[in-house]
Amino acid sequence: MRLKIAVGIDIGGSTTKAVALKGKEILGVGEMPSSDPLATSIGLLGKLIVMMGCSLKDVEVLAIAGGRSSQLPDSILGLRVVKVNEIVAAGTGGIVLTGLDEALVVSMGTGTALIEVRENGKRIRHIGGTGVGGGTLLGLARKMLGISSIGILVEMAEKGDPRRVDLTVGEIVGDGIGILSAEMTASNLGRVGDTSSPEDLAAGIANLVGEVVASVTFLAASKLQLEDKVILVGRVAKLPPVLKSIQRALSSFGVKLMVPKLPEYAVAVGAGYRVSAEDDPNACLIR
Numbered sequence: 151m152r153l154k155i156a157v158g159i160d161i162g163g164s165t166t167k168a169v170a171l172k173g174k175e176i177l178g179v180g181e182m183p184s185s186d187p188l189a190t191s192i193g194l195l196g197k198l199i200v201m202m203g204c205s206l207k208d209v210e211v212l213a214i215a216g217g218r219s220s221q222l223p224d225s226i227l228g229l230r231v232v233k234v235n236e237i238v239a240a241g242t243g244g245i246v247l248t249g250l251d252e253a254l255v256v257s258m259g260t261g262t263a264l265i266e267v268r269e270n271g272k273r274i275r276h277i278g279g280t281g282v283g284g285g286t287l288l289g290l291a292r293k294m295l296g297i298s299s300i301g302i303l304v305e306m307a308e309k310g311d312p313r314r315v316d317l318t319v320g321e322i323v324g325d326g327i328g329i330l331s332a333e334m335t336a337s338n339l340g341r342v343g344d345t346s347s348p349e350d351l352a353a354g355i356a357n358l359v360g361e362v363v364a365s366v367t368f369l370a371a372s373k374l375q376l377e378d379k380v381i382l383v384g385r386v387a388k389l390p391p392v393l394k395s396i397q398r399a400l401s402s403f404g405v406k407l408m409v410p411k412l413p414e415y416a417v418a419v420g421a422g423y424r425v426s427a428e429d430d431p432n433a434c435l436i437r
């Protein structure tokens with residue numbers, strides 16, 4: 151079964167993202183804060199239709215993924231709605247956006263999920279993950295720095311230096327130890343003192359989140375022998391200080407990281423692509 155335009159919608163904990171797809175080709179994207187899932191989905195669908203200069207009848211299906219997708223009906227404005235498991239959607243989005251046929255997809259949103267994708271998406275499995283993610287950045291920044299804006303946190307982190315609030319392996323052991331070199335982190339925020347600057351604390355928070363995600367990614371990638379096929383998606387992949395920490399840590403562990411263009415749309419792309427390519431989009435999920 152092949153369709154004309156599929157609209158993929160990802161109703162995330164903080165933002166809803168939507169993409170219009172023809173096969174693997176992205177025709178348009180849009181995002182809005184997740185408030186009322188139905189109103190947000192209809193709003194983004196309308197926005198994409200106007201942006202593409204087409205009409206509602208050119209869209210054949212709405213593929214919906216994300217935590218709050220279960221709240222939506224099976225038909226919206228006469229369009230068929232298909233719900234896609236979020237793990238399937240993120241895993242599929244990762245390989246569609248990069249062109250790899252197998253990968254460890256690290257989906258970093260409010261929290262972080264690790265997904266094993268094999269055989270061009272024929273088998274997809276949730277490996278686990280960590281509650282440390284974008285929500286952790288915002289939560290720590292709110293209480294430690296009194297900041298609620300991700301933009302301000304990133305700006306401050308770029309002015310600061312995590313080395314002034316973290317303890318390195320060399321500082322504790324005197325040299326490298328095991329697989330860790332002397333300049334790697336032994337204790338995130340382990341050097342925080344009464345006079346630590348807000349900029350250094352912001353850099354330390356971003357580094358903590360990045361390094362925790364890099365550590366679980368390294369362990370999963372080595373167990374699965376996917377060290378050269380790791381894909382990072384989700385909105386946090388667009389935050390330079392966090393991305394830099396992840397890249398630095400993974401490269402020191404010999405893991406190759408790919409960040410596709412539009413990483414924040416991976417779940418929406420994966421949902422739309424699955425539904426346009428397959429009758430049962432969730433059949434690939436290994437539980």
Ligand SMILES: Nc1ncnc2c1ncn2[C@@H]1O[C@H](COP(=O)(O)OP(=O)(O)OP(=O)(O)O)[C@@H](O)[C@H]1O
Nearest residue numbers: 162163164165259260261284285287300384385386
């Ligand atoms: N402009 C922004 N505004 C708010 N948060 C942002 C922004 N840019 C990046 N972020 C980070 O992205 C995180 C949310 O990422 P994303 O939108 O991928 O998650 P989500 O899909 O809404 O959540 P989940 O998938 O966990 O349900 C926030 O916690 C924040 O740290």
Ligand SMILES: [Mg+2]
Nearest residue numbers: 162163259417
């Ligand atoms: Mg998400």
